Amino acid sequence: MVYLWGAVEIIFVTNPWQISSSLRIAVLRLFGAEIGEGVIFRPRTRVRFPWKLHIGSRSWIGEGVWFHNQDHLYVGNDVVISQESFLTTGSHAVRNDMGLLTKPIKIEDGAWVTARCTILGGASIGKSAILTPGTVVKAGEKIPEGVIFGPPSGKILGNRYRDEGPRRDIKEAQ
Template identity: 60%
Template sequence: MRLRDAPGDRQTWGGSRARVYAWSVAELLFVTNPWQISSRLRVAVLRLFGAQIGPGVTFRPRTRVRFPWKLTIGADTWIGEGVWIHNQDQVKIEHDVVISQESFLTTGSHRHRSDMGLVTRPILIEAGTWVTSRCMILGGVTIGRSSLIEPMTVVQQNVPSNTVLGSDRSAYVTRPRFRQEQE
């Protein structure tokens, strides 16, 4: 299979070429820019390009959003420095969620056999969830309410509410999110 013949690419844009290119410039200047200190400015630019973002959202520097018009973020949510939302499909992050530094959310992949065609599936992160640093959330996943995803975890299937999930666990562990451990 010749990769340049693989189907998909522009079919996921959800906007005109001019809109996509204008967003690329705005993202570089106002969202990804590490010198930009204003979260309000980043949020305003994302909203200008169609992102639905609730009040009280903090958007740290060096973040990336592929298509803001496919992004919904609820109130009082924190998007940490260096987070990359590669949303070729819808990404919905509910209220009071933390997505920590360097985490990567991607809604797209490719068929590995046959024609390498692009496959996209949405992501839903429910209220009260904390995705800690350097996690990867794959398309088609729902992370349930008040869950905790431990550092460097790859999430490739749905996570039930009130669950702690870590890369070193062979199975999900459901327990109260803020428990006191006795040692």
């Protein structure tokens, strides 16, 4: 089933041509995705396991969105997930055997995930919340309803290489 889905995904879902959104949705539903009425699914999207994808009505999935959903991924009604956003429900047990760990993601009604956001497993986005462009929502993080959530201004966090010691230009910049 996984291999068959991989071939079908390339032809009908990931395909960059502007084929019908309703055809994309029909193929996803055929493979077990639960997708409500009036959903728009733009080209170049990726869905790892459609049988673990649940999208409410009237939601918009932008171009290039990647649902890397090894676990269930729930998207409410009237949600917008903008272009190039990446949602992954999986990670690894980095402190022992690197085994796969999965946790579902939940995005509640009316939320807007703007361009190029990353949402990690176990995260939840509250009703009508907005993530600003480029935001990373950490594993298990819960974004409250009705807030605008995003990263602070960039700052230098430290040296790339441990053996160099503090660099003068970094100290002066901070």
